[in-house]
Amino acid sequence: MTSGLWELVLKGIWTTVQLLVLSALLAAAVSFVVGVARTHRLWVVRFLAGLYTEVFRGTSALVMIFWVFFVLPPAFGWQLVPLWAGTLALGLTYGAYGSEIVRGALSAVDPAQKEGGIALSFTPWQRMRLILLPQAVPEMIPPFSNLLVELLKGTALVSIMGMGDLAFSGNLVRLALQESAEIYTYILLIYFVIAFLLTRVMRGLEKKLKAGVGKAPARGVTADEFKRAQTTGVGGAVS
């Protein structure tokens, strides 16, 4: 491979990383807002948040991307830059998965903690901010780490819309060289390295956050892993 082609791949990596960071931020915001809304005391708020989760988790990320690229512009009369369109589609879809993680972690906090907050006459918002979230967030990190890798894999979908990400640069190189084994092996390896780095960073974060609430990070393969296999999932709509 020539250096010009490598430059193409580097540009692809940069686009993928940008898309990953932006959509991860959007997805995190959506997860927390929707996840917390699902524990709200008004049923309307709970219902709307649940509806959001079901709809966005029920549809396919790729269909969502097509929808944002082709249906939104004529329907609302504004055209998004591809990077933002990709961010929007991925962020909303993966945010719906993330909201389930947030809801699950919040409901796993010992109910006595919430009752203690009520007894000390904390407002609901103070209870959430000072009691529930600090205990729930460290528990969310392992499933969020899995979701982040899923999101990384999801970013490859925008290449179908012609956005110049890593997968797309692979296709360009294939067309240029008329040879596919080598370039696709490189592309897969690069994705793997990024995913590996992400899991490392998340593991460090978990350690740090759990030390903050006086717990050791989860270790080894236990029944916990079994639960995780079910929730990782960009998976099922079973709650």
Place this chain on the structure above:
Amino acid sequence: MKWDWNAVSDFMPYFWDGLLVTLQALVLGSLISFALGLVWALLMRTPTRWVRWPVGVVTEFIRNTPLLVQLFFLFYVLPEWGLTFSAMTTGVFAIGLHYSTYTMQVYRAGIEAVPVGQWEAATALNLPITRTWRMVILPQAIRRVVPALGNYVISMLKDTPMLMAITVLDMLGRARLFSQENFQFTEPLTVIGVAFILISYLASLLLRALERRLVH
């Protein structure tokens, strides 16, 4: 926003064709992933490191890289090696292989959840190892993991549109073709979006019923 019901009715025949292809890919992909996942899970329990280590690395690699790029890899590289399959076959195999790396974890968790007393009883009864697996461990393990496997079938459903990228005419492929021919994007894309939501919602209801029956 303009909504044209005529476009919807024009699209419907293609929609059913696409749905059929999607469901075929889903069923075949699921079967491959269930079988291969079990093979990986069993290989990971062999006593030698020389089997466990390569299987672990390969499956970890497949799990952490995008299915889309794996599809491209199989679709463009296999013919270079002299193996030519139809796009559908390649796609089904890629989905099955990708998800087998997830189902293997599910199987592993299920196998580990079988109480240790079952193993000890099998040893005490002097059952040969194949019989222990076939008659004692797997029936109990698989029963536990059916709901988790079902979850992955639903996620597989949502990954089948990727087959469009290697020219398979599934639901999304049909919708794209129809849109490009008629310049109507809104209706076909919305129809298949709703179809995905409906199918995965129905599947999750079904799964919940199944879970209740198996667990209790």
